[in-house]
Amino acid sequence: MMTRELKGIIQLIFCALCLGFATACQSTVTTQAPSGAPTDSANQAYDGEYRLGPADQLRVTVFGHDDLSNQYTVASNGTISFPLIGDVEAAGLTVTEFQRITEQRLSEGFLKSPRVTAEIMTFRPFYILGEVSRAGEYPYTNRLTVLNAIATAGGFSHRANRKVIAIKSFNDTEERRVELTPSTYVQPGDTIRVLERFF
Template sequence: MIETGDRYAVNALDNENYKLGFGDKLRVTVFNEPTLSGEFAVASDGTISVPLAGTIPAGNKDVGEIANAIQAKLADGYLRDPKVSAEVIAYRPFFILGEVKAPGQYPYSSGLTVLNAVATAQGFTPRSNRSVAMIRRAGATEEQAYRLTPELRVLPGDTIRISERFF
């Protein structure tokens, strides 16, 4: 079945509710503590390592949850009333394969559409099906067919497959 209508048109990425995963990069700021602030990548086991706070589970959590976890660890014997903020500075890459000229892994940027992703992969091959894209969203186990329109959005960690057309 091919998804149609507004159901497949994902709005702009919601940073506040975005769930972190392997490959995402965060900027953590501990106010008035520059030595504890920095940029941290989510490791393959879904954690980040922060000075004094140690290893923090980050996989499938939003930035608010991460900031709160770091704040709680720092308040537990290290700092009095720490103020911590976190923001995503780089999203995990997306993958595109199948009937594109340069399949592979590419960096995600906000507002990316499937057609932009195809262009990033140097365009369609002559055998490509240009009306349907198969997408497996990050964390999903199965791919779904979507009508290929200019509004079809890519999310961080998506795997896009452009299939071969049948005449």
């Protein structure tokens, strides 16, 4: 006959095993950041493969053909108007992809084995709005931080929120909020909105 004390010990051991199992299951669940919280996706300098867009200016060289080599600007419709071959699609392409397409178009009855190189002379601008002294359009430079961009726009207004800003990237339809740090970077074509503080 099992004593009352022994039954109690067995029940305690069973409860402890169940509690340990439940804790192990909970540890596998990934905690998600609350929606609307600032993200850190802007805390990277631009160092990926750049995608061309309207207002980018390129120096295009066609070897052996100085009459075709020139500086060209991507139009608002995403194309570059090129001699002989007309409009060449540029928006959304890398520089390498644009070079290949231009070579292909030139080889279609115009030039034999053309060689084309392109380099970005001027990136498309960025835009800064909201609580700054001089909102507007400004030229992008490599490794430009948001703090430097704000300084270019005359600095914060006295009502500015200096902790969180809103950024809408060139290809995005909605802005996102990011924490403002010394390593918050601007990307070409970004629209930065300096928010108002409410205290």
